[in-house]
Amino acid sequence: SIHYVTPDCRIIPFCAYNSGIELRQEVEKKFSISLSEWKEKNKAEYDQTVGEIKKNYPIVPKDEEEAPKE
Numbered sequence: 001s002i003h004y005v006t007p008d009c010r011i012i013p014f015c016a017y018n019s020g021i022e023l024r025q026e027v028e029k030k031f032s033i034s035l036s037e038w039k040e041k042n043k044a045e046y047d048q049t050v051g052e053i054k055k056n057y058p059i060v061p062k063d064e065e066e067a068p069k070e
Contacts, residue, residue: 007031 002014006027017024039046 004012004014004017006012008030012023012027017027033041
């Protein structure tokens with residue numbers, strides 16, 4: 001069987017969680033936060049992760065891309 005564990009440690013069977021909308025909506029409403037609130041709560045980790053991504057995977061503007069070699 002597949003089960004979900006909610007942030008308050010309730011174990012809910014997959015079918016119960018996904019079959020009816022009431023239980024899922026209850027859990028989502030209780031534990032959801034906005035993206036801006038999440039970023040504020042996780043600012044240090046978020047900034048570090050974004051910095052690492054930008055360092056390891058730099059985005060090169062189109063006008064600075066090298067032409068393909070033939």
